[in-house]
Amino acid sequence: MRSFAQVIAAREWENQHVVQRNVLAPHAPLRAYRTIEEARNNQASLNQVSLNGEWKFHLLERPEDMLESYVASDFDDGQWDALSVPSNWQLHGYDKPIYTNVKYPFDDNPPYVPEQNPTGVYRKRFQFASQSGATTTITFDGVNSAFHLWCNGTWVGYSQDSRLPAEFDLSAHLVEGENQLTLMVLRWSDGSYLEDQDMWWLSGIFRDVTLRTKPNSHIADVETIASLQSDYRDGLLKVVTKVAKPESTQTILVTVYDDTGSLVSEQSQVMGVEFVDEKVRGTINPFIESSWMM
Structure with a gap:
């Protein structure tokens, strides 16, 4: 665990060798449902909670102005402004939007950035019901340009690559009832x-924030590889799964539906087999990806 002083002193926003700390490995976008019926009906998952909405917000002139008290779960942020998430703070009257084409909006001296580096502090309280044998993660789909995360006063991690999602495991940091980020x-x-692009430079949590809870042993990633023969009727579908904390007795079940919702094929395989192959004949439109429901 890193102390607040260590986090600030490390200045990882000026270290080209560090782009993340404690960010989970990227994977296919997956939702977690409790039943097959929920998944097939594309219902809102009870295991997924959006943290979009109003967050408490305070803008600093530079990261060195960040106070340790700001990350404490019992800090009184009642006098701070409320800022909608997702959004950019420049579009709500804070700081200034900047447009550039081929020129940097700051002196060209990598990896260093201006000392006057506007820094937004976001705080959010939410309720959490713990589940036995479960893993809970939080995903930030886009934060510009870099951020550190604390949960209940404890440092969780760091991320940049602002156009990519950043997912963290919060399981060890959450408590029953009220929690604070x-x-x-x-x-x-x-x-x-x-x-640097031909664009407006804006900042903040500008994409969704989502809390997800799954069993400790769960499908962590899925890769599907489809190939067709020359007649466009017969094909081979290869499904590769990665399972977090796998158990030797588990079985992977793959079910394929067509674009009308009718069952095409179903196959199960014991954990440890390299992949699942499914021969599909003449029922799936090969140009409609959504007809292959995994």
């Missing part, structure tokens, strides 16, 4: 040198 979001990081 703090983000320190920096406008500029060494990643800004690579993200």
